[in-house]
Amino acid sequence: MRSAAIGALLAATLGGCSMLPSASPTIGQVTKPAALADGRALDLVDLNESGWSEEDTPIAPSAAWSFTDGTTSSEQILVGDNLEIVVFEVGYRLFGAIDGGDAKDPAVSAAGAALPTISVPADGYVAIPYVGPIDVLGRTPQGVATEIRERLRGLSQRADVLVRVASGPMRSITVGGEVKAPGRIAITAAGERVLDVVAAAGGPSEQQSNLIVRLARAGDSQEMPLDQIRAGDAANVRLMPGDVVQLLKRQQSFSVIGAARDVAEVPLADTPVSLVEGLARAGGPIDNQADATGVFVFRYVDKDVGGTMTAVPTIYRLNLLDPRSYFIASRFRMQDDDVVLIANARSAQFAKLVQMLNQLTSPIVTVDVLTR
Incomplete structure (x- = not known):
């Protein structure tokens, strides 16, 4: 039984x-x-x-984002731009002391006087001594220099003018996250790219393999591993004013499961x-x-x-x-x-x-x- x-x-x-x-x-x-x-x-x-x-x-698996090269900084003057203006005069000068000797002597050399840096306000008008207010918004530095030179005719002897856009918040990108020196970085006509601005911000503060790049542009945000962005690749896109670049920490790893002595997540380092x-x-x-x-x-x-x-x-x-x-x-x-x-x-x-x-x-x- x-x-x-x-x-x-x-x-x-x-x-x-x-x-x-x-x-x-x-x-x-x-x-x-x-x-x-x-x-x-x-x-x-x-x-x-x-x-x-x-x-x-x-x-490594392929990865890409849909961003393409951005346009370089426009030559047009924008709100917040800092203008550097230099006036060159021969003989009698409105913007500097008279050279020694006869002011009418053609041997008298020309000298340049740099005006204080001017920040472009919201209405676009800047005040130039002896010239008065000038609307510079949306114009090129060359066009503004030509107008100043024309207005100085009859007031200054053979005046010549140079206008340069030094910097401005509308001509910069923001770099943050796991970089050594986060902040704003000016975009120049050279066309800075992703790796350029990361280097300008002091470089990564973590292992490169553990970082991803988040690029935000015009309301769109995408991510890509930093170690998959290389010089000369399409992923190393040219940045444009207003872009935001962030380096975010993300530990890369793989998992071991099943009949293993230690079921574990194994981190991947640079090696x-x-x-x-x-x-x-x-x-x-x-x-x-x-x-x-x-x-x-x-x-x-x-x-x-x-x-x-x-x-x-x-x-x-x-x-x-x-x-x-x-x-x-x-x-x-x-x-x-x-x-x-x-x-x-x-x-x-x-x-x-x-x-x-x-x-x-x-x-x-x-x-x-x-x-x-």
Whole structure:
């Protein structure tokens, strides 16, 4: 009677073996799906000498923003601009002392007198001594200089005028966040770019790989990793007045889950981390639970599909029981947002079953012994 009861219990338990809880799938459960729920096909790549090479995987995924080169500072004078005006005169001067000697002597040299810097007010009118108010808003420095020179005719001997826009809030961009010297930076006709203004602000105050750049322009805001913006690339866009550049801290990392000794999020620093190093930092596989032939890396890889760059969901498979695979794993670089999964061995479920049966049958055996 007792044997029949135990047998029935065993049969019921074996039938429910697949229902036992599990923290990680087996190899078959990982490789069985052929596509994602949205229909995108999964690409399964074996990390061995015939299935993978370093050229197959880019060092970093592509990233871009839709911003293009902005226009350089306009030559037109804007509200808040600081004007520097220099008047050159020969002989009798309105803006400086008379040279020694006869003022009518043609040998007398010309001298320039710099007027105090003038900030353009909201109405656009600036007052020039001996000239009076001049509307400068929306005009070029050359045009303003010509008008001042014409108004000085008859008041000054052979006057010449230079007008230069020194700076102004409408000709600057703002740099903030994780830089050493945040603040406003003037935009010149040279056309400063993203990396230029980051350098002008003292450079990053954190590791470059842990920073993203947020660029705000005309109500739009986009982000991009700083270490993916390089000189000469389209991402290093020319900035325009009013742009706001922020460096924000974002720790890049990858995750190790499944039958690992330490399920962990592993940070990525400026130094590349290989798959072998990533597994070591997570303590490696659990001996009595993991399937060493099933170490998987989940990643989106940009590939040319029908002439269009598409993020293809890709699963890389590593067999740790093959000694040759360690050479490949040491060259396989981890990337931000990678997921490393160590699969459960199929025998792990059976071990759980045996443990459960021991817990169930031990009291029965104990009672049987005591009642004899």
